[in-house]
Amino acid sequence: MANMIMASSKHVITTIVVSSSFPSTPKLQKTPQLSLPKIPTLKSISLLTLTSLSFAPPSVAAEIEKAALFDFNLTLPIMMAQFLLLMFALDKVYFSPLGKFMDQRDAAIKEKLSGVKDTSEEVKQLEEQANAIMRAARAEISAALNKMKKETQVEVEQKLGEGRKRVEAELQEALANLENQKEETIKSLDSQIAALSQDIVKKVLPL
Amino acid sequence: MNGISCSINALNGLYDISGVEVGQHFYWQIGGFQVHAQVLITSWVVIAILLGSAVIAVRNPQTIPTAGQNFFEYVLEFIRDVSKTQIGEEYGPWVPFIGTMFLFIFVSNWSGALLPWKIIQLPHGELAAPTNDINTTVALALLTSVAYFYAGLSKKGLGYFSKYIQPTPILLPINILEDFTKPLSLSFRLFGNILADELVVVVLVSLVPSVVPIPVMFLGLFTSGIQALIFATLAAAYIGESMEGHH
Numbered sequence: 266m267a268n269m270i271m272a273s274s275k276h277v278i279t280t281i282v283v284s285s286s287f288p289s290t291p292k293l294q295k296t297p298q299l300s301l302p303k304i305p306t307l308k309s310i311s312l313l314t315l316t317s318l319s320f321a322p323p324s325v326a327a328e329i330e331k332a333a334l335f336d337f338n339l340t341l342p343i344m345m346a347q348f349l350l351l352m353f354a355l356d357k358v359y360f361s362p363l364g365k366f367m368d369q370r371d372a373a374i375k376e377k378l379s380g381v382k383d384t385s386e387e388v389k390q391l392e393e394q395a396n397a398i399m400r401a402a403r404a405e406i407s408a409a410l411n412k413m414k415k416e417t418q419v420e421v422e423q424k425l426g427e428g429r430k431r432v433e434a435e436l437q438e439a440l441a442n443l444e445n446q447k448e449e450t451i452k453s454l455d456s457q458i459a460a461l462s463q464d465i466v467k468k469v470l471p472l
Numbered sequence: 473m474n475g476i477s478c479s480i481n482a483l484n485g486l487y488d489i490s491g492v493e494v495g496q497h498f499y500w501q502i503g504g505f506q507v508h509a510q511v512l513i514t515s516w517v518v519i520a521i522l523l524g525s526a527v528i529a530v531r532n533p534q535t536i537p538t539a540g541q542n543f544f545e546y547v548l549e550f551i552r553d554v555s556k557t558q559i560g561e562e563y564g565p566w567v568p569f570i571g572t573m574f575l576f577i578f579v580s581n582w583s584g585a586l587l588p589w590k591i592i593q594l595p596h597g598e599l600a601a602p603t604n605d606i607n608t609t610v611a612l613a614l615l616t617s618v619a620y621f622y623a624g625l626s627k628k629g630l631g632y633f634s635k636y637i638q639p640t641p642i643l644l645p646i647n648i649l650e651d652f653t654k655p656l657s658l659s660f661r662l663f664g665n666i667l668a669d670e671l672v673v674v675v676l677v678s679l680v681p682s683v684v685p686i687p688v689m690f691l692g693l694f695t696s697g698i699q700a701l702i703f704a705t706l707a708a709a710y711i712g713e714s715m716e717g718h719h
Binding site: 333334335336337338339340341342343344345347348349351352353354355356358359360361362363364366367370 | 494495496497502503505506507508511512515519522523526527530533535541544545548549552567568569571572575576602605606607608610611612614615667
């Protein structure tokens with residue numbers, strides 16, 4: 266609507282410029298009133314304000330520029346094309362390479378983290394293996410120890426037995442000897458007793 | 473009559489004082505068409521900033537990132553997060569689109585607010601953020617529309633159009649209307665915010681001494697950043713909505 270009013274006022278002004286010599290202010294004021302039909306008050310006021318606002322100072326040429334806020338032209342498709350080109354260029358230069366780099370870095374970090382977790386499991390496994398080996402070794406040792414103990418015990422008993430036997434044998438011998446001696450002594454005593462009793466008899470009985 | 477002459481003279485005087493140029497464009501002719509050259513020039517600068525900084529910062533990615541690489545990684549993670557939240561698991565292919573949308577709008581808005589464009593005098597009109605032009609914002613909004621249609625159609629085929637009669641066929645006109653209001657609201661939200669912020673700052677600067685516009689400039693930086701985020705998030709939300717499965 267602003268454009269329409271501007272356009273209509275522009276039309277009015279160009280007719281003024283064509284029809285008369287350029288601005289002597291009072292004359293311009295008269296002509297708008299002459300050429301305009303009867304219109305309601307508000308519209309006439311707005312028309313006059315817009316006319317006056319668009320009235321260029323005398324130094325500017327007769328061409329009047331519309332204020333163009335909603336001015337669609339070739340700029341629109343050009344901006345679309347520029348944006349699409351920018352998107353592809355930025356993707357090739359920034360989004361894709363940096364994005365890929367960041368993803369790779371994240372994946373590498375995750376892998377390292379999970380790798381660390383796996384190594385701790387490996388360490389536990391190795392520990393258990395070590396413990397198992399230790400236990401086996403200890404079992405072996407104790408078994409060997411027991412075996413050794415048993416063997417030495419057997420040996421010891423053997424020797425003990427032998428020693429006892431010897432001792433017994435000697436005892437028997439000694440006993441036998443003693444008995445022999447006793448018998449010999451008794452025999453010798455017997456003979457001495459006999460001699461002694463003869464002597465006694467001789468001595469006791471007077472002749 | 474005399475009253476009118478007085479008022480016209482006064483208005484002439486004001487026209488001389490105020491340097492606010494609204495809707496004045498620097499026109500180039502390409503073929504039979506006109507373009508707003510100031511928008512193209514500033515958009516080329518924005519594109520150069522984006523591509524240049526990205527190339528320099530991401531040149532040799534290190535496992536332990538440098539400051540620049542870290543910043544760009546942060547931005548990429550942020551964009552991925554926005555896309556993933558709105559679109560869901562299949563967000564991967566859409567990251568460049570959403571990311572470019574966000575970065576382009578953000579850098580455009582902040583370049584309009586921060587870079588000293590006034591140094592370069594144009595024959596007509598002035599340089600400012602490329603997003604203060606209706607052509608830019610409507611272009612971005614139309615691209616978003618195309619994107620979510622493409623997303624829906626490529627995922628569901630012609631079954632995509634069944635969404636118009638869900639949950640009940642009574643809502644069919646509203647659903648069709650939505651396809652027009654979505655790009656309209658996107659474009660006008662961004663256009664209005666950026667243009668209005670620029671106007672407020674320019675008017676304040678031309679009327680009031682130097683310290684007063686500064687809080688408004690900070691507000692402008694804040695809201696323009698938010699607008700970039702909103703545009704990108706809504707674009708992702710529309711794409712996600714088109715791609716989502718059956719309820």
